[in-house]
Amino acid sequence: MNASNRPPGGHDCPPSTKNPADQPKAPVGNAPCVDLPATEPPALDKPKPCPDPNPDCKCPAKPGSSPTCLEDMIADQAAEIAAAEKAKVFKTDLEALLAKAKAAEQEYTKDRYDALVKLWVQRDGDIVDLIRKLVCAVPCWRCIIDCYICPLLNELHYAEQWLYGDGTLPSEVHNKYDLQYWRVRDKDQKERRYLRIKAVLAAWEKPAQTIEKALGDNKAAIEAALKALSTDAGKVVYDVFFRIIPLHLAIAPPKGSGVETAIDQQYTEFCACDTGTPDDCCGPDVGETSLRQRLIGPQPYLVEAKDYFEIICCLVKHRYGPAKDAFAKAEAALAGIDNEIKNYKSQIENGLKSFEKDAKRAIPSAINCCDDSLGAPEQTSPQAR
Secondary structure, X not given: OOHHHOOOOOOOOOOOOOOEOOOOOXXXXXXXXXXXXXXXXXXXXXXXXOOOOOOOOOOOOOOOOOOOHXXXXXXXXXXXXXXXXXXXXXXXXXXXXXXXXXXXXXXXXXXXXXXXXXXXXXXXXXXXXXXXXHHHHOOOHHHHHHHHHXXXXXXXXXXXHHHHOOXXXXXXXXXXXXXXXXXXXXXXXXXXXXXXHHHHHHHOOOHHHHHHHHHHHHHHHHHHHHHXXXXXXXXXXXXXXXXHHXXXXXXXXXXXXOOOOOOEHHHOOOOOOOOOEXXXXXXXXXXXXXXXXXXXXXXXXXXXXXHHHHHHHHHHHHHHHHHHHXXXXXXXXXXXXXXXXXXXXXXXXXXXXXXXXXXXXXXXXXXXXXXXXXXXXXXXXXXHO
């Protein structure tokens, strides 16, 4: 931060600023993103074939084509039609995103950006001053977080672990139900990733308005916190460390911008289980976010106006488009295995009901055991009896 941008010092209990808190990642230009991870289910082996017929019997050959050949061809055609429809829908989606991005670009000018950065620097100083007063008034502020707030986050963390674990999918499948379960998990992961990226794009639709609102919200929250320090300091701890600071840093100018926060890293590091898995190749983080990040939701941040379209194009090309396509394929694959299971269950149920009729229909009306087309069991002589 330039000397003119630094908050006033010389307080009795000034927070340390030797280790500035994290700020968003700067746009990366034309640097390539790593592709989103692809997933393929384990191979499902075919059922073990039943024993061959008695070699003494000359059974007629089975029909060459599968009884589901027409269904398979219909499914292939349906997939092609669905792909064409998906491309049409995605084109419409891109046109809508382009229109929103152009509208945002018109209002997110360099002058607007400079004014917002100036406001952010002022708010940074206000927050540092608020932290100074809070830690002096409540020296045990960290214990309040560790004893009363982190346990609540830990319970949410445990709930996610029970639901998703570490995200590892089963490495073996032994039947269609195993494969269905794999598909359910795969679809769920890809849906959550797609919705995260979609929410980030939505946050960047009107960056100037959204950042301006966040700065205004924080101004009001800081004023309310200062008034409540003497009467309800414990609640102020929550507001400062779980609302004001996270929102302020989420909209901060990125690292390397020349504008650095005076908020020390120590005021952002607690609740050790609450971590995310960043994916910020385009700048904005579209990875699995921490629970604290989810409390404020995705936010645009103060990038140079000239970099705005670069961020949107990168997000759409390298993250939104591939994630949307992967989610659609996972949905279709799950629907496919659901249909297969339904068909197999129907085959068993209906096959048993019609088994006598089907078996009798399969037997030729004229049976000649001496006919070479069928064969006859070997006859034993009366002497051998």
